[in-house]
Every structure is written in structure tokens, then in C-alpha cells.
Amino acid sequence: MEYTTDLLNALVLISNYVLIPAISYGSQLALGAVGVTLVFGILRFANFAHGEMMAFGCMATIFITWWFQSMGISSGVFPTALLALPFAILITALLAVAIDRSIFSFYRIHKSRPVTFVVASVGVMFMLNGLVRILIGTNEIIFRDGQKFLIKAGVFKKMTGLSEGLALKQTQVLTFVLAVIAVLALFWFLQRTRTGKAMRAFSDNEDLALLSGINPERVVLVTWIIAASLATLAGVLYGLDKSFKPMVYFHLLLPIFAAAIVGGIGHPLGAILGGYIVAFSEITATYAFKKFIKYLAPGDFVPDGLAQLLTTEYKFAVSFFILVLVLLVRPTGILRGRVL
């Protein structure tokens, strides 16, 4: 009986600190990585500005949220940011299209090499980074309102009688649900609609797509709109779940790229898979398993140390490690995307 309780406690512990956070973080990474992979598939370059596009989208959401709040508009138990999200997506999509028209289209006309596009996107990244800081500042902003927890740790303990608590934040559930909806909508679009199929055809074989009469500028336009929408959604979900700090989105670029490459770049399904792989690895490698082992180990065995592989400061090393490993062992990624 005591062992069963220990087992349950261990399960709750791991769910609370690894499983649930990894699922929501993985969903956020997946949304970001799908955007990166789509741009890569269609425009054939790695867009370094994607993280900043997430920051910009989140910033736009915050401004609109504040405006709504000042007018007394809210969405009850849900965060007001959800109401602001569609408007922010519109603004970010317009920005992405404007950037494409003013910067990337120039290099397309000149048929520049992919590396030129990448460097241009680094420039865009710095530009957006500066823009966001000028507009909203560098401070941490918490813009979550509505109900915070669906399950509180204390209530859970009382209910179950276990010594470990399980907390489930509303933002974690929202993240997962919205990510699933967004991904399903994207796949439906790519598999079923004329424009979606044209995008896949263009990504598959550009010359043949042109010969079939597919308009490349239209495909590029739609790609930016989708990438900006996904970036805004990912940025807002991350910001709601944790908090908004402009610098964080710059750091997120690495795990997002790792996710896209692990899954097979140019492959939306792979990007989703990669997002969860990176998130689970990062959180598992930085979690201290001391208590977990204590529950599961027979007798009164307690590990001397924290049983933690890496401290959380090193979490980015995990993405790096996965990235290098994949590039060495299977450069096409799990689902056999393109080689960068």
C-alpha cells in the first residue's frame, strides 16, 4: 500500500514538473518550428527573424489587450489576450508581408543565393528586435488575466491525500488546445485546399510548379501570412504561459531551429515532432530527479546529489547538443527533410 502511494506520488511529481510543462513548452516550440519550416520549404532559406516575429506578435497582442482592458472589455475566465490575438495576427501578417515586399523580394528578383537571404533575415531580426524594444521597452510584462489555475496544487493534495501536489495552469491547457487546433487547420489547408496544394507543389519542385502555372508571388504571400500567424500564436502562448520579455524570443530561436531540423526541415509534421523532442529533452535534462528517485527506490535510499543532469542555466546546451547530434548522424532529420 505504501509502495502504491509512493508510485502515485512519483507519477504526480513527474507530471507536475516534467510532463505538463514539456507538453506546453513543446507545443509553443512546435508552432514556432512549423513557421520556420514552412518559410524554409517555400522560400528556401532559414529565417532568423522568426523569433523576433514572435516577439512582435506578442507585443501587438499586449498593446491591444491593454486597450481592451482600458475599455473594460474582457473575456471572463479566459485571458483578454485571446480576444486581442486575431487583431495582432493581422498586424503581424501585414508586417511580414511588408518586410517581404521591401527586403526579401529584392533578393528573389536578383535570384540571390540562400546564404544571402539568411544574412538579410539576420538584419531583419536585429531591426525587429530594436523596434520591439523601442515600442514596449525591455521590462518583463505579465499580461495574463482571467483564471490562473484549473487545478491548484493545494486542492489536489487535499483531494487525493497525496503528499505531492499537481498544478495545472489554464495557459498550459490553452497552449495545447490552441496548438492542436492551429496545426489541424494548417494540415487541412495544406492537404485539401487549392492554394495549400500549390504551396506543397512549390516546395516540392519549384520549376515544375511554375510550369504548371502556379503563381510564385501568391504562394510566397500566403506563406508569410501563415508564418506570421503561427509566430504570433506561438509568441502569445509563450508570453501568457511565462511572461513577455523581448530577449527571451531571441533565445527561443535556437530550440526552434533545433526542433525544425531534428524533425526534418521543410516537413511540418517533423517540426511538430521536433518541438516536443526538444522540449522534453530540455526539461528532462534540467530536472532534479532526487525526490522522484526517493519515491521509487526501495527502502530509504536517497541520492546524494540532486540527480540533475544540467542546471537550468544550461538548458540551451540541450538544444545545441540535439542539433549537433542530428546534423552528424542524420542530417535530413527524422522525417527526411532537406539537408541545410
Next chain:
Amino acid sequence: MSYLIGEKLTGGYGGPDIIRECTVSVDQGEIVVVVGPNGAGKSTAMKALLGMLDLREGRVLLDGQDISALSPQQRVAKGMAFVPQNQNVFVTMTVEENLEMGAYLRRDDITETMEQVFELFPALKTKRTQIAAELSGGQRQQVAVGRALMTKPTVLMLDEPTAGVSPIVMDELFDRIIEIKRTGIAILMVEQNARQALNIADRGFVLVTGENRFTDTGEALLANEEVRKSFLGG
């Protein structure tokens, strides 16, 4: 005057001229084959007709209309269909999706055209939901030709359609091309398998170093001693 004419085409890919004063023409309901040794500019001549290279001289006429200034996409919209030699299918898409993409420019109902393609290539019908990467080489060529036919073209241009397929598959494909010709489409083909291609051709052009060397009916070219010796291996 022929339906599609490339008149005295001169040009290349930015560097030296690959074709010089090269003339190729094809009529509706006719198979015309362009043959010649490697590097003779056969594929280049065909790409010139489609507007894929910069012409320094010459013009392209389609149904009497000068289309030299049109982009490849615009020429496709005018009824010219092209099957490239390599990478001529969308490998990650299903057979059906490949055909749909071929008909991308059309806004009307395409099911009838698709049925016609399936009648021509029955093997594709059973594999319609399979992705093109899983098909055999011959079936891929069928998808490539089928994709091109989806626009209901008046001219079908094929760049070495039998490259890399077995002799049996080649014969089969040539039979299908004759069937397509009977529907009144003008067919222009570049071929390495010169003898077999000239066998089914109404007319043939022999190109050497980017210039016309012989122009005659397929039969006459096959009978021509000099052509046989130099280009058909005796």
C-alpha cells in the same frame, strides 16, 4: 504554315550561343522528333520554344501569333505543355494531386480530363492515392505526361521522355504518345533513342552543334544513308 514554329532561333543561357538559326516546327496531329548527338542543342531548342532562355534572334509563332515576348507561364496558359526530362513530377504528392496541379490554371471541372488521362494510363488510376516517389520509372513518366495533358494543351513538348526506362516501357510510352497525337495535339519530342523515335515520327529534325542538319519525314530520315551512319549507329 505550321501550328508552332521556332524560326531561326539563336541564343543560349547567357554565355555563348548554343543554338544558331535553328528552325523547328510542328503541326497539330503530328509527331515531330528532334534528334542529334549529345550537346547538339536539342533540349535547348525546345526550351527556346517555351521561353526558358534568352533569344538573341529569331521568333516563336503559335497559331500564327508571335509569342516570343511571353514568359513560360504565359505560354503554358496559351496551350503549350512541357514535360521536362528530370524532376518532372511532384514526388511528395499523390498521383491525383500531381494531375490536379497540372490543371492549376483551369477553373472549370477537371474530372473529365482526369478520367481521360486515366483511360490513357490505366495503371495510374489504381495508384491515384499513392505518392509519386513510390512509383516505378515508367509510371512516373506516365504521371509526368498526364500532368502536362491536364491543361488540355494544343502542343505537347517532351524532353527525352524515354530516358532511363526499359525498352518495353519505351514502346508502351511511344504507343501512348501516338494515341495522344490522334486527339489532334501537336507533339514535339527530343529523343536520345533516335531510331525508335523516328519510327513513330511524322517528321524529324536532325540538329548538329545547334544548327539544322537534316529535316525530313521520319521515314526518309531513317532511310537516309548519311543520317543512319552518323546518328543512328549504322
